[in-house]
Each structure stands twice: as C-alpha cells, then as structure tokens.
Amino acid sequence: MNLFDILGPVMVGPSSSHTAGAVRIGYISGKLLQDHVVKAEILLHGSFATTGVGHGTDKALIAGLLGMRPDDIRIPTSFELAKKNGMEFSFSTVTLKDAHPNTAVLRLTGEHGRKIEVQAASIGGGRILIAKLDGIDVNFSAEKPTLIVHNVDQPGHVAQVTTMLAEKQVNIATLQLYRDKRGGYAVMVIETDQEVPEESVTWLEQLDGIIKVTYINVEE
Amino acid sequence: MSYQSFEQVLQKCHTEEKEFWQVIMEDDMAERNVSLQESMEHMRATWDAMLLAAVTYEGDLKSSSGLVGGDGRRMEEYAHNTCEESLCGEYMDDCIAGALQMGESNACMKRIVAAPTAGACGVLPAVLVPFFQKRCRNTDKILKAMYVAAGIGQIIATRSFISGAAGGCQAEIGSASSMAAGALTYLQGGNCEQIATAAAMAMKNLLGLVCDPVAGLVEVPCVKRNVIGTVNAMACADMAMAGIVSRIPPDQVMDAMKEVGDKMDASLRETALGGLARTEEGVKIAEKMHASQENW
Numbered sequence: 272m273n274l275f276d277i278l279g280p281v282m283v284g285p286s287s288s289h290t291a292g293a294v295r296i297g298y299i300s301g302k303l304l305q306d307h308v309v310k311a312e313i314l315l316h317g318s319f320a321t322t323g324v325g326h327g328t329d330k331a332l333i334a335g336l337l338g339m340r341p342d343d344i345r346i347p348t349s350f351e352l353a354k355k356n357g358m359e360f361s362f363s364t365v366t367l368k369d370a371h372p373n374t375a376v377l378r379l380t381g382e383h384g385r386k387i388e389v390q391a392a393s394i395g396g397g398r399i400l401i402a403k404l405d406g407i408d409v410n411f412s413a414e415k416p417t418l419i420v421h422n423v424d425q426p427g428h429v430a431q432v433t434t435m436l437a438e439k440q441v442n443i444a445t446l447q448l449y450r451d452k453r454g455g456y457a458v459m460v461i462e463t464d465q466e467v468p469e470e471s472v473t474w475l476e477q478l479d480g481i482i483k484v485t486y487i488n489v490e491e
Numbered sequence: 492m493s494y495q496s497f498e499q500v501l502q503k504c505h506t507e508e509k510e511f512w513q514v515i516m517e518d519d520m521a522e523r524n525v526s527l528q529e530s531m532e533h534m535r536a537t538w539d540a541m542l543l544a545a546v547t548y549e550g551d552l553k554s555s556s557g558l559v560g561g562d563g564r565r566m567e568e569y570a571h572n573t574c575e576e577s578l579c580g581e582y583m584d585d586c587i588a589g590a591l592q593m594g595e596s597n598a599c600m601k602r603i604v605a606a607p608t609a610g611a612c613g614v615l616p617a618v619l620v621p622f623f624q625k626r627c628r629n630t631d632k633i634l635k636a637m638y639v640a641a642g643i644g645q646i647i648a649t650r651s652f653i654s655g656a657a658g659g660c661q662a663e664i665g666s667a668s669s670m671a672a673g674a675l676t677y678l679q680g681g682n683c684e685q686i687a688t689a690a691a692m693a694m695k696n697l698l699g700l701v702c703d704p705v706a707g708l709v710e711v712p713c714v715k716r717n718v719i720g721t722v723n724a725m726a727c728a729d730m731a732m733a734g735i736v737s738r739i740p741p742d743q744v745m746d747a748m749k750e751v752g753d754k755m756d757a758s759l760r761e762t763a764l765g766g767l768a769r770t771e772e773g774v775k776i777a778e779k780m781h782a783s784q785e786n787w
Contacts, residue, residue: 272492272645272648272649273492273519273522273523274492274515274518274519274522274523274638274641274642274645275533275537275641277606277607277641277644277645277648277653277670278534278537278604278605278606278607278615278637278640278641278644279537279604279605279606280604280605281536281537281540281602281603281604281605282602282603282604282605282609283600283601283602283603284596284597284598284599284600284601284602284603284609284612284709285554285597285598285599285600285609285610285708285709285710286609286610286709287605287608287609290600290609291605291609318707321707321781322706322707322708322763324555324780324783325554325555325556325706325707325708325710325780326708326709327555327600330600342540342602344601344602346600347600395654395656396605396654397605
C-alpha cells in the first residue's frame with residue numbers, strides 16, 4: 272500500500288468498497304463495451320444487494336457508466352444525468368454462486384448495438400476485479416493497460432498476439448487464457464507494462480479466428 | 492512502504508538525524524519513484540481536498556436513509572452560541588463538530604478524503620483543520636503532519652489491518668485516531684519517540700472496538716465514532732507531550748490490534764449481524780431500509 276492509499280483516495284462517500292469501487296466497476300465496464308451505453312441492466316449480489324441503496328451503489332454504478340470517476344461530485348445525481356443522456360437502466364438483485372460479496376453484473380448495450388456482460392467485484396479500498404466477461408471466467412483489475420482478445424479456440428492465436436506485442440516492444444506483465452470448451456470460444460487477457468498501439472489492435476481484429484478485441488488503458 | 496515497524500522508522504530518524512515526516516516522505520519518493528516536489532504536490536492536493544470538504548459542509552443535508560445529518564451543525568452552534576461554557580471548551584468542541592460534519596458529509600455522498608477509510612474520514616481533518624485555522628496557519632507544517640499520519644497508517648496497515656471488515660472498528664477509527672495523535676504530537680513540537688508514543692496510546696485506548704453498523708450503512712454508529720477517535724487523539728497527544736510513555740511498545744500495540752481483530756467474531760466485523768446492528772431498534776431500521784429498496 273502506498274502513502275496515498277492510506278491518505279486517500281479522494282472520493283465521494285460513503286464507502287470505498289460500496290461507492291468508490293462501484294463507480295470504478297461502472298467506468299471500466301463502460302470502457303469494455305467500447306461504445307456509448309444506451310441500456311444497462313444491472314444485477315446486484317450479496318452485500319451490494321442488501322446495502323446497495325443505502326451506500327449509493329446504484330447511483331455509483333450509473334455514474335461510472337456515464338464516465339465519472341470516484342471523486343466526481345455529480346455521482347449522487349447520476350440517475351437524472353443518465354435520463355438526460357438517454358440511458359435506460361434497471362436494477363435487480365441476484366444470488367450468484369461463488370461470487371465475492373460485493374459483486375455486480377452489468378448487461379450493457381451500446382448505441383451501435385455492441386453488447387457485453389461484465390461481472391465485477393469491489394474488493395476494498397476502491398479497487399476492483401473483473402471476474403467474468405460474457406460468461407467466461409477472467410481475473411483482472413484494469414489498473415494496467417489490458418488487452419482482451421476473444422478468439423476461436425485453435426492453435427496460433429496466442430503466438431499472433433504475443434509476436435505482435437514483441438514487435439511493438441510491449442512487455443507482458445500477466446497473461447491469462449480461458450475458454451468455454453475445447454475448440455470453442457476462448458478469451459485471452461493480457462496486462463502490459465507499455466501501451467498497446469491502436470493500429471496493432473485494429474490489425475488483430477482483422478485476423479481470421481479473432482472474434483473481438485478490446486483494449487483499455489485507464490491511467491489514474 | 493519499506494518500513495515494517497515504528498522501531499525501523501525511529502532508528503532511521505536517529506541514525507540519519509531526520510524527522511519522522513522526512514523519513515516517510517523519502518520512502519514515498521522511493522516507492523512511487525517521484526521527486527520531492529511531486530510527492531509534496533500530491534500531499535498538498537490531498538490537504539486541499541480535505542480542507543474543501545471541511546468548509547463546504549451542509550448542515551441541512553440528510554443521508555439517503557435519513558439516519559444522519561445536521562448534528563455537526565448542532566454541535567457547532569452549541570460551541571459558539573451557548574451562554575454557558577461547555578465542558579470540553581470551544582476549541583475541542585470545534586474539533587468534535589468537525590468530526591461529526593465530515594462523517595455526515597461522507598454519509599451524504601459528498602466528496603471526502605479516506606483517512607485511512609471513508610468511514611473514519613472525519614478524525615484527521617477534525618484535528619488538523621481547527622489547528623490550521625486557530626493555531627498555526629502554516630500549510631507546510633500541516634503537510635508534514637500529514638506525512639506523519641500517513642506513515643503511522645502505513646505501519647498499521649503493514650502489521651495489522653485498516654478495514655472494519657477485516658479487524659473491526661479498532662482498525663478504522665483506532666487507526667485514524669492513532670494517525671491523528673501522531674500528527675498532533677508533531678504539530679505540538681513532539682519528537683519522534685513522542686509521536687510513536689501518542690500513536691500507540693491512541694490505539695491502546697480503542698483496542699477491541701467492534702464494527703457494528705446499523706443496516707450495514709456507514710452512518711450509525713460510524714459518524715459519532717469519528718468523535719471518539721478525535722477526542723482520544725487530542726488526549727493522547729497531550730499525554731505524550733507531558734512525557735507520559737506507553738508501557739507497551741508501539742509495534743507490539745499494533746500487533747495486539749491484529750490479534751484482537753483476528754479473534755473478533757465475524758458478526759462484529761461490518762456484517763451488521765451483531766452489536767448495535769442487532770439491537771431491537773437497529774433491526775427495525777434495517778427492515779425499513781430493505782422495504783424501501785424495492786423501489787428500483
């Protein structure tokens with residue numbers, strides 16, 4: 272923990288896990304959609320479900336989807352701002368298996384029709400973990416530049432991605448591989464020390480067998 | 492942080508003839524790889540945010556549950572308008588009001604500085620802001636005191652915990668009070684030993700404090716617990732300045748906090764399953780909250 276994890280963060284209250292972390296979940300989920308959110312169906316699990324309203328977790332998630340950071344003083348008014356921006360949203364509670372107590376599932380639709388389902392947990396001090404993407408288990412914090420590649424589970428895709436990164440002098444910090452079944456739908460999550468160039472992301476998207484590429488870099 | 496104990500920090504203070512704040516600041520520069528100026532600027536921004544939060548308190552706000560709001564204003568009015576002299580005196584009353592106000596601002600979704608947590612965000616500003624306004628209008632000195640506070644918080648976080656879910660309220664208000672006691676001792680001219688002593692005594696006094704929030708919200712008893720953290724910090728700083736020492740060394744006190752927290756039943760660690768949360772009134776409030784939640 273660095274000094275400003277102790278004196279900080281500067282945030283809108285009342286809770287770093289239930290409010291600040293929830294803003295971040297909304298913010299990162301919106302980035303993962305890579306589109307302007309027009310519809311959000313949000314499910315709250317565990318402590319988010321039982322004490323979410325009292326902690327403003329619902330307002331915080333919507334604020335994050337609108338692009339606000341945890342210290343944005345407009346967070347309490349996010350519902351009104353969402354309506355003004357034409358964002359439809361709904362909340363309900365859910366009981367998930369083996370999920371962190373502070374978990375939300377966000378089903379998002381973008382104005383260009385992109386869709387994504389994100390399951391994320393607020394793990395304390397405003398930090399979060401993305402636990403599932405479109406139903407597939409993942410595990411990343413989005414604190415570093417993160418490249419997420421969805422591909423058909425077949426030989427060669429990991430090599431394509433890592434070769435590209437090597438050519439661009441991008442060092443891999445962590446690399447995780449997930450799939451729903453052999454030969455099925457696979458997801459690669461790569462956290463890097465340097466930024467991934469935009470043209471490389473575009474290049475990847477056009478390769479055979481690559482279904483979707485998402486790149487997020489949320490500098491603090 | 493590269494220090495695991497008060498002992499290591501104090502040793503560094505002695506061998507290199509440095510002040511407590513300086514050792515902590517240099518550690519921040521090394522850890523985050525920033526210059527002295529960058530570190531100071533970050534601290535100044537943190538202080539500015541704290542001061543802004545303190546002076547923009549709104550006494551007519553209520554939390555969404557309706558449980559808290561307005562008490563900070565009530566206390567401030569009592570401190571300044573009452574005909575009779577209060578028991579604590581005007582200066583301490585201002586600190587008490589400051590603690591209530593920041594706790595309420597947090598509950599009302601205003602912007603605060605977590606120190607070390609949002610629930611305990613009232614303690615440090617409650618001792619620093621009145622000191623700045625009434626005793627020493629020297630921002631540089633306040634920033635140094637904040638390094639002292641942050642360093643103490645880091646040692647506690649390293650040896651023990653700083654969240655109610657992990658270690659009960661002693662880990663939140665106890666830590667905040669310990670940080671504030673050290674900061675005040677520095678501001679009063681105390682040396683490194685006295686700073687560590689004040690931090691140790693403040694934690695000792697709050698050891699065992701449970702986290703039992705009504706309806707699971709950061710409101711009852713959290714807002715008023717910021718007051719005990721504040722008053723305790725001031726008393727411990729004065730004791731340290733008087734030359735009173737802690738019979739148990741600071742590091743061992745923090746280790747005791749860890750042990751007490753580990754032994755604390757889960758019902759008393761932010762789960763709202765014990766203590767004030769399970770009183771007849773606490774349960775009633777929680778039921779009312781949950782019924783209103785159906786309005787999504």
